Amino acid sequence: MTNSQLTDILLRLGDDSLVLSQRLGEWCGHAPILEEDIALTNIALDLLGQTQSYLTLAGNLLSETKTDDELAFHRDATDFQNLLLLEQPNGHFGDTIARQFLFDIFSLLKVQHLASQSVNTDIAAIAAKAVKEIRYHVDHSSKWVVRLGDGTPESHDRIQKSINDLWKFTGEMFMCDESDNAGTQAGLLPDYTSMKIEWLSRVEDTLNEAGLTIPENVDMKSGGRRGQHTEHLSIMLEEMQVLPRLHPGANW
């Protein structure tokens, strides 16, 4: 595994959690109830903490080292390597929960492996802390999927549509390029094929419990890992980055 492959792996971890964190932060003051408003922003803050750790490590590996802030605020959309799923707009509460649920299960499986490997102890330490947080995220989003799916006819139909709409972005989670393959071969990353089987079985269990189904014959979309994003990312980044770009180095 080369330095640049390890950087890709770290940027993907960091960008996934950063972009999702920003999206969840957009719910602040807008969630359906106060308690859920706090829950979503708590999760956003967990993800932001993970982002800081991953991006700090990534920045140290660059030939011209960069801080986590520089990576977060001074890269353009084409330099971000997050999954397309995570940059999708919040939509309604069910859309946000569906996006979160599909990612949380994936993230738990990936980070559990990162915590147990001994190839890179820095990453293992970050992951060991993150696993506890992600377990709670899985719990939170899974219970909501069941509540909505098993709730009223309207909530059932709406969360089913959310799952259907977002399903096309799930294939990308398990696609590997050279960096991923190198990570897997070194033992840092899990084997994506078996991770996909495990993910599908867990997702299916919860959807079954919720009375929901997995959509069939969906054309998968990808590109996020290569910096080819949907238009939503640049719009989101514009808001996220405007202040540090207008006032570089500002402190408050």
Place this chain on the structure above:
Amino acid sequence: MSNNNWPLWEVFIRSKQGLSHRHVGSLHAADAEMAIGNARDVYTRRQEGVGIWVVPASDITSSSPDDSEKLFDPANDKVYRHPTFFVLPKEVDHM
């Protein structure tokens, strides 16, 4: 944010092992499981607790303020009942 019809729950947090649960506030939730989750998010995110109880507010019976004379005044003038003459050893923490 809209109002909802979810029931109100009273939240009790145990801040440390060995201490008793204390009432910290209330919140709305559809069921007990959600109430625990919400309590975790609303009341323990700054390391306030190691244990949570949630109780449906409707299940709590409280004394009426109108009855306070009858309930509490009689204890006031019976100094011999007040356990203030004893010095507690330091080891008996949190009694």
